[in-house]
Amino acid sequence: MTSTIKDVAKRARVAIGTVSRVINDHPDVDPALRERVEKAIRELQYRPNARARRFVQNASPVLSFILSNRSVLSPFHSAILQGVEEYCAETGYFVMFTQYDYSPDTPPSDLRLPGVLQSHGIADCLILAGTNYENFITAVEELGVHYVALSNHLVTSTPRAPFDQVGWDDDAGPYEATRYLITLGHKHIWYIGDTSLHWYKLRYSAYERAMTECGLETLGQTVGLADNYYANGYACTEMILDHGYPMTAIFAAYDEIAFGAWDALRKHNLEVPRDISLVGYGDDDAAQFKMPGLTTLRVEKARVGRELARMAIEKIRRPDNRIPQIIVPVSLIKRGTTRPVSVTISSS
Amino acid sequence: MTSTIKDVAKRARVAIGTVSRVINDHPDVDPALRERVEKAIRELQYRPNARARRFVQNASPVLSFILSNRSVLSPFHSAILQGVEEYCAETGYFVMFTQYDYSPDTPPSDLRLPGVLQSHGIADCLILAGTNYENFITAVEELGVHYVALSNHLVTSTPRAPFDQVGWDDDAGPYEATRYLITLGHKHIWYIGDTSLHWYKLRYSAYERAMTECGLETLGQTVGLADNYYANGYACTEMILDHGYPMTAIFAAYDEIAFGAWDALRKHNLEVPRDISLVGYGDDDAAQFKMPGLTTLRVEKARVGRELARMAIEKIRRPDNRIPQIIVPVSLIKRGTTRPVSVTISSS
DNA sequence: GGCCTTTCATGAAATGTTTCACAGCCAAAA
């Protein structure tokens, strides 16, 4: 069968404690002995038994990435997960991927919790991604399980204290994007994005602030007209065009919405950016590859993932330490879908 | 601290063996005792220690999903991963997500293996997804670690025996799609897709067979003109149009390629499907939401994931049993981007 | 009542590792 530390010790004619010290890179081992032990390890093809090690240390280098209430693992969350894995691989941790759907209305004690919480000792810290609500957080806390959360998609009745969370800036980015469009001379800038979700409302508020500050009228299509991003962008844009509302630019609250809007514009023989400027949000891969590339707000998802992992591991090391929230900045990526309003430029 | 099985036994005034039987739903426990034990468990908020359990059983209900040689977790692989997780959650297993990049040219013994293979006992079976080569498979086999693999993206010099793999049909689908376009009266059907990857070559061969069988000329743009799907579809389509080659339909080897082609067509004032019919491959979410919806070949990725998980678990149960390969069928989804060739229909 | 069978609780053994108190050895200091 597979060899154990005992076999190695016997073959190297040392005590198991010595073998353990060699494996774990402890100092205070005679070089000659270390050599002998390493030779024995090679010869026996010994690999440490992770199960025994975890058991005796009462710790597992495992983070559980929980994707809550999302039927699809979107490019956005995929990239976050990849960031988490990347950091974990660098630091010797492992990532467990779990999907978990629940209703915000179930009392914490009635929640059918994901398997990772039913036993204890499977993962040492949770990363709560996806959309989460108070009841699940409460249940996790009652179990005394460590966790860190993605702050942007956290839906709570009262604002949470800014600890043990990682997020990105849902205000500064949209504000900057709107200002940018205004700078380009646009006045009829439409916001498209269902604001029933509070992170879209934040983006809308930033847009609204920028518009109001410049004395411009807010033009928001904040009610969803379809149940997916693309179709919603498409339908909202068609609706605006059909009504003949003035419009020279669109700020879409998500890249996929922008793509829908774009196709609707093309359908109406409007060209981007010649006729309409278009700004998205997220900078998914597709945004940079489009012809022309989509001007959008880049959220560094991999960075968000890395920070989540880093925070989770820090949490394991010092469980009682509340770690201040980390906000990953969002940057405006100017590509080919935005340009100055022709009339404004030529008449000025 | 957290309570152990011993605490429960003491409180319920039974032996630990009895508590163990209650926890693990063994029969042969007196109902009265079972009740008493369950009460004690509730009162102490006892949760079994997964680490101790795994240690003593020398088994972990964990599968490791390895995404090899992919810088992005594409919607395609995301959906497979979700299928894996879904099945695992149903059967009490957990999924570890690992990314692993390696060169096909490194000898097996020189590979810097992912952490999950450095110890033993972290995961009981691997699911090899992404693009994999012989050297890594060999290394895994030499370690004696169980695995199942996604067959479509397996690149080996000699064909692998059809065991312990799950895949989808890369031939029948493309063949059917091409036949469908031919049935619609199309004669100038272009294949777009870089065939340097062998799974694209399979799709091309099926297209070629269908065309040849009907006495039609194969029109393949099989050399990549850009380094991502969308841009490649865009560039290839522009190239075809710029040369003035006759074309009434495009079969794109992947949905994203189709989207690029579509945008290039629009750029040239060609409308889909009025002027050009378009068929994709994959049926990513975006395909169904487009206006009009993209006619494409649906690969049931969640199903692929579920079968991979099922096979992996079966592999753990009976390690020496070679499990015949599973091929998940691919189906043609007819949406709005395909229609009969006008001229052909009217003149016949 | 005596004997046999069935049912079910008991508690010790076993699992592979880390940890730690202790001991042995050697060099330097007294």
Place this chain on the structure above:
DNA sequence: TTTTGGCTGTGAAACATTTCATGAAAGGCC
């Protein structure tokens, strides 16, 4: 020479659970 102190190797204890041989109690049959 003896004592002290610093290294470094040793091996038993501890970890929480499952498993299993053992045995007690209960029930059935003559």
